[in-house]
Amino acid sequence: MKNWLLILGFFVGLNGFSQNSIDSLKEVVDEHKMKISAFDERFATIESDLQKLAKIKLSGYIQAQYDYYDFSPEPSTNNTFYLRRARLKATYEAIDGVKFVLQPDFSTNSLSLKDAYVVINDRWTRTFSIWAGQFNRLNYEVEYTSTQREVLERSRVIRAIYPGEREIGVKLEANPLNFPFKFQFASFNGNFNGKDGKDAKDNDSAKDLMARAIYSLKFQKQGIGIDLGANGYYGSVKTKESKYVLNSENKLDSITIGDLLPRKWVGAEMQIYWDFLGGMSLKAEYLIGQNASLAASTTTVSQKGGTPTSTNSGGTTTTTTSGQSSTTKTVVSPNKTRDFSGYYIYLIKNIGRKNQFVAKYDSYDPNTKLSGDDAKTELYYNTLTFAWQHYFDDNIRISLSYEMPTNELNTTINKDIKDNTLSLRIQAKF
Structure with missing residues (x-):
């Protein structure tokens, strides 16, 4: 009997001990569950942050340049090193079809905002997009990035009518997937001078309008692709200080301060690509119209x-x-309106996979109504440029360029101005 009581007591004690062990184990498991749950929350937060960071894409490039002049832009200076461009571009795609872009420029002795815009893409037909902010104006050479452009600088006529390339406004773009046609329409303030932002804000109710259309042709058997395009600009500038305006023939007219002077022109463009002996292309554009400048x-x-x-x-x-x-x-001095014209032609030939030869000719006449002595200092310029590109890889390019401008002659300026420039540029991008 005593043995049975001892055995019963043993099992009762063992059961109590087991119950205590199970309770302790449950507490440990619950504690670990809480820790794991907290870790999951922290991990989810980190994962969410990483997903947001993954939507941000950084890119940029640096263009370090050496120029040698056959003239002296400054006393005792015929050559210089400088940073032509140094830019960092941040692109954030918040959701599918919505993209934000911010791009400052850190060139020598200056910091400026180049691009700051949002793009909303059509997610249904994938045809339309709306841009708002500060971005490039609608022109082939303007929109063609300098990291890919075959010569170092844009044409003289483009630099004259589109200073700084950018403007502030909105743009509608249509680019159908199954039809080789692209159309762009934009409305801008029309005041940006490319130097700073203080003049970018509109000072009148009138907006400048731009449109551009491109149609692409492909001849696959011949290995030829052709892009044909047209563009137009219709805008104005508000007079501020002078109540006089000089037209293209230097005839003086009276105006009221606050009147709008017209800025309007049209252009035609063409790009031909031929898959011949490594590839070659021909690019050209012609622009004609009327520009205006304010009194100084x-x-x-x-x-x-x-x-x-x-x-x-x-x-x-x-x-x-x-x-x-x-x-x-x-x-x-009086305000001015000027009839102008200009054009450029590129000939580009690939030499192997890593080299490229470029010849470019561009012309700009700031006043087509007058010539010779009547034009005074408003002379037309023809510029011939030769360039050689060497691509180390996809990110590094070395460019050698020689630019030879030739100016119109008259009694005041009776010989060609010495302004040829030899340039060497190293470009690195990421």
Whole structure:
């Protein structure tokens, strides 16, 4: 009997011990579950952050350049090293079809904002897109990035009518998947001068309009592709200081300060690509129209007191204030409207897989109504450029270029201005 009681007591004690062990084990398991749950939450947060970071893409490039001049842009200077461009581009795709782009430029002695825009793409037909912000204007050479452009700089006519290349506004773009046609339409403030942002904000109610259309042809058997395009610009600029305007024939007209001067032109473009002996291409564009520039004022010597007098001669207004200590003279030149024309032609030939030869000819006449002595300093320029590109790999390119501008001659400028430039550029991108 005692043995049975001992055995029963043993099992009862064992059962109690087992129950305590199970309870302790449950507590340990629950504790680990809580830790694992907390870890899962932290991991989910990290994963979410990583997914957001994965939507951000960084790219950029640096263009270090050496120029040798056969003239001196500054006293005792005929060559220089500088950074032509140094840019970092951030692209964030928040959701499918919506993209944000921000691109500053860190060139020598300057920091400027180049691109800042949002693109909303049509996710249903994948044909349309809407752009809003600051971006390139609608032109082939303007939109063609400098990292791929075959010569170092854009044509003279493009630099004249599209300073800084960018503008602030909105753009609608249609690019059908199964039809070789692309159409762009944009509305801009029309004031951006490419130097800084203070003039980018609109100062009148009028907006500048741009349109561009491109149709592509492919001849697969011949290995030829042809892009044909047309573009147009219709805008204006608001007068501020002078009540006179000089037209293309230098005839003076009276206007009211605040009137709008027209800026309008049309262009035709063509790009031909031929898969022949490594590949070659021919690119050309012609532009013609009317541009306008505002009056410029210069002031000499500040004046603390005195009586102002005003005179006008040939549309140039001179205001003089005389006092006991000094004299202030402010000269306001008239506004100008000018009929212009310009074009460029590229010939590009690939030499093997890593080299490329380029010949380019461009012409720009800032005033087609006058020539010779009548044009005074508004001379037309023809520029011949030869360039050689060497591609180390997909990210590094070395460019050697020689640019030879030739100007119109008259009595005032009776010989070609010495302004040829030899340039060597190293470009690295990522």
